[in-house]
Amino acid sequence: MAIQNNGEKTARPPQKRFFHRKKFCRFCTDSNIKIDYKTPHVLGNFTTERGKIMPRRITGNCAKHQRELTVAIKRARTIALMPFVTAEGR
Numbered sequence: 001m002a003i004q005n006n007g008e009k010t011a012r013p014p015q016k017r018f019f020h021r022k023k024f025c026r027f028c029t030d031s032n033i034k035i036d037y038k039t040p041h042v043l044g045n046f047t048t049e050r051g052k053i054m055p056r057r058i059t060g061n062c063a064k065h066q067r068e069l070t071v072a073i074k075r076a077r078t079i080a081l082m083p084f085v086t087a088e089g090r
Helices: 040-046 063-078
Strands: none
Touching: 040 063
16 A cells, blocks of 8 residues: 555555566587687677677676677677677668
């Protein structure tokens, strides 16, 4: 119940409970996927539409593979296989 300014109580609608799925490292579960700077289509799954590297807490990667992924993305950017930044609306 919520109390309004004039002291009346109002009923709130029931809150939806969120189910958080356990995140897992794709590279630990599937050994066929390799982290390599020469495969930008794999690395592109771990960057935002603006070109930023997605953090571990969002992707669910383990620390070891997140470090490898970051190095591979930075190498691919350096040799122009991946963009540093994407222009919006151009």
